[in-house]
Amino acid sequence: MVTSEKSLAPAPVTATAAPAAQAPRRRRLSASAPTLTFIGRRLLSSAIVLLGATFIVYMLLAYALDPLEDLYASSAPNKEQLIEARIRLLDLDTPPVIRYFKWLAGVLGYLIGRGTLGESWVTGQQVTDLLASAIPSTVQLVGGATVIAVALGITVGIASALRQYTGFDYSVTFMSFVLYSLPSFWVAVLLKLWGAIGFNDFLADPTMSTTTIVLLAILSGLVWQVLVGGDLRRRLVTFGMSALASGLVLWGVLASGWLLDPSLGMAGIAVLGIAAAVGLTAMTTGLQNRRALFSSLTVVAIGVALWFPLKYVFVIDGFNGLWVLGLGVVAVGVGLLVGRLYGGPDYGQSMRNAAITAFVVAGLIYVDRVMDVWKPYTNSSYINGRPIATIGSQTPGLNGDYWVETLDRFTHLILPTIALILISFASYTRYSRASLLEVMNQDYIRTARAKGLPERVVTVRHAFRNALIPLATIIPLDIAALFGGAIITERIFSWSGMGSLFIHSLGARDADPIMGYFLVVGTLLVLANIVVDFVYAALDPRIRVNA
Amino acid sequence: MTTPTPISPQQLDGQHHDAVENAIELKEVEGLSQGRIVLRRFLRHRGAMASAAVLLAVVVLASTSIGWGPIPGWWKWAPNDLSPIVNDGGAPTLSFSGGITIGEHPFGQDNIGKDVFALVMRGTQQSLLVMFVIGLLASAIGIALGAFAGFFRGRLDNFLMRFTDMVITIPVIMVGAILGAWVGGASPITLALALAAVTWTSMARLVRGEFLSLREREFVDAARVAGASNGRIMFKHILPNAVGVIIVNATLLMAAAILLETALSYLGFGITYPDVSLGNLINEYQTAFATRPWLFWWPGLFIVTIALSINFIGDGLRDAFDPRQRRIPTRRALARADRRAQRKSGVPAAATAEA
Numbered sequence: 066m067v068t069s070e071k072s073l074a075p076a077p078v079t080a081t082a083a084p085a086a087q088a089p090r091r092r093r094l095s096a097s098a099p100t101l102t103f104i105g106r107r108l109l110s111s112a113i114v115l116l117g118a119t120f121i122v123y124m125l126l127a128y129a130l131d132p133l134e135d136l137y138a139s140s141a142p143n144k145e146q147l148i149e150a151r152i153r154l155l156d157l158d159t160p161p162v163i164r165y166f167k168w169l170a171g172v173l174g175y176l177i178g179r180g181t182l183g184e185s186w187v188t189g190q191q192v193t194d195l196l197a198s199a200i201p202s203t204v205q206l207v208g209g210a211t212v213i214a215v216a217l218g219i220t221v222g223i224a225s226a227l228r229q230y231t232g233f234d235y236s237v238t239f240m241s242f243v244l245y246s247l248p249s250f251w252v253a254v255l256l257k258l259w260g261a262i263g264f265n266d267f268l269a270d271p272t273m274s275t276t277t278i279v280l281l282a283i284l285s286g287l288v289w290q291v292l293v294g295g296d297l298r299r300r301l302v303t304f305g306m307s308a309l310a311s312g313l314v315l316w317g318v319l320a321s322g323w324l325l326d327p328s329l330g331m332a333g334i335a336v337l338g339i340a341a342a343v344g345l346t347a348m349t350t351g352l353q354n355r356r357a358l359f360s361s362l363t364v365v366a367i368g369v370a371l372w373f374p375l376k377y378v379f380v381i382d383g384f385n386g387l388w389v390l391g392l393g394v395v396a397v398g399v400g401l402l403v404g405r406l407y408g409g410p411d412y413g414q415s416m417r418n419a420a421i422t423a424f425v426v427a428g429l430i431y432v433d434r435v436m437d438v439w440k441p442y443t444n445s446s447y448i449n450g451r452p453i454a455t456i457g458s459q460t461p462g463l464n465g466d467y468w469v470e471t472l473d474r475f476t477h478l479i480l481p482t483i484a485l486i487l488i489s490f491a492s493y494t495r496y497s498r499a500s501l502l503e504v505m506n507q508d509y510i511r512t513a514r515a516k517g518l519p520e521r522v523v524t525v526r527h528a529f530r531n532a533l534i535p536l537a538t539i540i541p542l543d544i545a546a547l548f549g550g551a552i553i554t555e556r557i558f559s560w561s562g563m564g565s566l567f568i569h570s571l572g573a574r575d576a577d578p579i580m581g582y583f584l585v586v587g588t589l590l591v592l593a594n595i596v597v598d599f600v601y602a603a604l605d606p607r608i609r610v611n612a
Numbered sequence: 613m614t615t616p617t618p619i620s621p622q623q624l625d626g627q628h629h630d631a632v633e634n635a636i637e638l639k640e641v642e643g644l645s646q647g648r649i650v651l652r653r654f655l656r657h658r659g660a661m662a663s664a665a666v667l668l669a670v671v672v673l674a675s676t677s678i679g680w681g682p683i684p685g686w687w688k689w690a691p692n693d694l695s696p697i698v699n700d701g702g703a704p705t706l707s708f709s710g711g712i713t714i715g716e717h718p719f720g721q722d723n724i725g726k727d728v729f730a731l732v733m734r735g736t737q738q739s740l741l742v743m744f745v746i747g748l749l750a751s752a753i754g755i756a757l758g759a760f761a762g763f764f765r766g767r768l769d770n771f772l773m774r775f776t777d778m779v780i781t782i783p784v785i786m787v788g789a790i791l792g793a794w795v796g797g798a799s800p801i802t803l804a805l806a807l808a809a810v811t812w813t814s815m816a817r818l819v820r821g822e823f824l825s826l827r828e829r830e831f832v833d834a835a836r837v838a839g840a841s842n843g844r845i846m847f848k849h850i851l852p853n854a855v856g857v858i859i860v861n862a863t864l865l866m867a868a869a870i871l872l873e874t875a876l877s878y879l880g881f882g883i884t885y886p887d888v889s890l891g892n893l894i895n896e897y898q899t900a901f902a903t904r905p906w907l908f909w910w911p912g913l914f915i916v917t918i919a920l921s922i923n924f925i926g927d928g929l930r931d932a933f934d935p936r937q938r939r940i941p942t943r944r945a946l947a948r949a950d951r952r953a954q955r956k957s958g959v960p961a962a963a964t965a966e967a
Contacts, residue, residue, distance in 0.1 A: 117778040129794035246919035
């Protein structure tokens with residue numbers, strides 16, 4: 066039978082024989098591991114793109130920057146020799162294309178362990194050293210800002226989508242347009258004036274007139290009633306309550322001098338912790354899930370009980386960031402354990418909630434401890450009662466224990482972080498709003514509602530998760546761009562990160578550090594693009610990776 | 613067993629609502645061409661219309677007040693005129709107490725007596741010029757590359773898109789700064805040309821996507837059967853159908869362009885002294901912020917105004933071009949649409965009968 070079949074149909078066999086013989090290996094590979102071949106192809110094409118991009122940048126730099134500029138203008142008697150020497154130093158007689166390949170050879174040398182990114186001819190430092198000091202400081206600055214901007218942007222965007230076509234939605238949309246249109250350098254200078262100089266002046270005499278307090282209270286009431294929404298009665302109640310509450314809090318803060326010596330204390334941690342536990346449970350599992358609620362509250366109780374003993378741990382000699390990290394991990398572990406011990410049929414939810422609550426409570430304890438050093442910090446001779454810094458990443462000469470240094474870092478980080486958040490947060494808001502609106506119109510949301518699920522479950526479990534998918538494709542790109550630093554913000558706040566490295570080198574007509582800068586940024590960007598493809602394919606089953 | 617599923621009143625209401633909405637939409641656009649529909653939607657977009665008015669006002673103010681090139685303007689000072697300092701420290705003479713008084717120097721003066729209004733107008737001219745040139749040129753490059761890549765596909769597409777990827781990999785502000793350092797101090801037009809050479813990428817990708825989908829449509833086959841050349845199909849048949857995406861993206865490109873130009877001028881790699889741009893004014897005067905804040909306020913305000921109005925116009929255009937866009941009609945709009953339909957046909961429309 067088999068032979069007869071073969072003899073009956075000889076033509077197709079011979080027709081397919083040629084390509085089959087030509088590419089049997091490739092076919093087997095792509096059939097058995099489509100993802101692997103996909104990665105391989107993407108890596109190859111990305112490498113080519115990166116190569117082309119570095120070539121473009123190198124050529125641009127070669128023609129844009131003239132390293133001899135200062136010598137032409139100089140009046141030194143040995144001008145000719147100086148020019149000669151620099152031409153020899155920088156190899157300027159060689160055409161730029163050949164110099165590019167020399168540079169590339171240095172970079173590719175890393176593949177065999179003997180690579181070089183060149184050195185800055187102005188300062189003589191190795192480019193790798195420059196990058197090694199610039200990257201951490203940029204990541205510290207832009208990383209924090211990106212995380213906060215993403216979290217805040219998604220929250221606001223979701224809230225705005227859930228309240229579509231209300232006053233809140235329109236104001237958020239308008240605000241995001243305004244933030245889109247703000248030039249970052251302008252915002253940063255304004256922040257320096259109001260955020261630093263203004264706030265520091267205010268701290269010297271932290272009092273407000275009663276009228277200001279009332280106005281601020283009314284403003285907060287208006288914001289809250291718009292946020293909560295509902296009919297007129299509910300809005301009025303929300304307005305009254307929130308205005309009263311914020312007025313009282315503001316008055317209390319000012320009257321007690323809290324701003325000069327802030328602390329949360331045991332009571333503050335308890336109140337905020339319970340609020341976090343209840344809020345989180347209400348949002349994720351619903352308050353009727355007693356096990357989840359009680360496990361979160363237990364964690365808060367443990368945290369409050371540990372608040373005092375921990376004060377002794379925090380002053381151990383050699384206490385540093387690693388300790389903090391360790392304690393944070395322990396906190397999350399305790400949360401997981403508590404959730405597990407409460408048991409029940411669905412203990413995973415309790416564990417997750419308790420762990421998140423534990424993390425929040427641990428964060429509160431940490432903040433409380435940092436607040437403790439606020440008063441000695443502001444009164445120290447280095448600070449002189451003006452704690453919000455406008456330039457640099459630390460106060461020179463200040464040396465204190467871990468907590469003082471942490472606080473010092475925070476006071477330096479706060480303004481550039483706000484500047485960066487203001488600029489990037491609008492786009493996350495727009496994205497998450499559009500994405501949630503799109504999801505809310507899907508049929509499966511209607512199905513979920515039709516089968517009687519509470520609106521909370523529909524929103525959180527069915528809509529929110531799917532709305533995050535498109536965001537997952539822009540966030541890796543933003544993380545990659547993060548390493549490029551914020552060129553303008555870093556310059557205004559004199560932050561010595563990647564952005565400053567670029568601007569300084571460009572000003573000094575120093576090409577090699579710029580190439581090093583671009584190599585880092587470009588490589589990460591290209592890799593992030595590959596990651597995006599995979600994340601999308603992993604999250605959205607409708608998208609398939611095919612080689 | 614076969615009783616029909618009861619429809620909840622809510623659902624019924626929803627369906628009914630949809631029907632009414634569509635009826636209005638149909639009534640309003642009856643007998644209009646696609647272009648008229650888009651124009652009508654755009655003109656109804658209040659935010660976009662207000663922004664267009666503001667932008668027009670800024671353009672007129674900037675181009676007539678201090679004149680443009682050889683054409684003289686009506687303002688008494690030129691950007692680099694030095695005049696005696698009027699107010700204390702050169703504070704603005706513009707005041708709103710007891711009616712508007714404009715005075716000699718409404719936006720104030722700097723420390724050597726230059727008129728800030730004239731400076732800001734000059735800066736606005738330059739920034740607007742750069743913005744329009746970038747917008748037009750970058751769009752043209754993007755459209756051309758995207759059209760060829762999307763229409764011819766295959767190897768050309770592959771080559772053009774890899775090239776686009778290369779340019780995208782380089783951060784715009786970085787390549788802008790390098791190009792700015794290269795042509796620095798040159799005329800704004802040169803700067804605009806340089807920046808347009810790197811900002812066309814998003815347009816190219818979008819246009820390519822549009823072309824890829826539009827080239828499979830029947831009207832393209834029809835054109836080909838009728839003997840149209842490739843160029844004719846691309847630019848007479850496909851391009852007009854992609855115009856919505858292109859216009860919206862070109863607007864957003866311009867908003868990004870003015871922010872890019874001012875940022876580069878601020879960093880010192882764009883338009884530099886003695887020429888004036890809004891960014892370079894802010895750079896020059898930022899140290900005087902505490903003592904002469906008006907030197908800093910006005911240029912920033914003009915940047916924000918221009919960028920914001922362009923963003924709003926872009927939003928309005930997007931809504932106008934988006935066929936899926938559905939406005940929520942108010943009761944008044946419903947009534948108005950009914951009346952209009954009645955006047956036109958003399959017969960009450962279907963929706964009225966239903967309501």
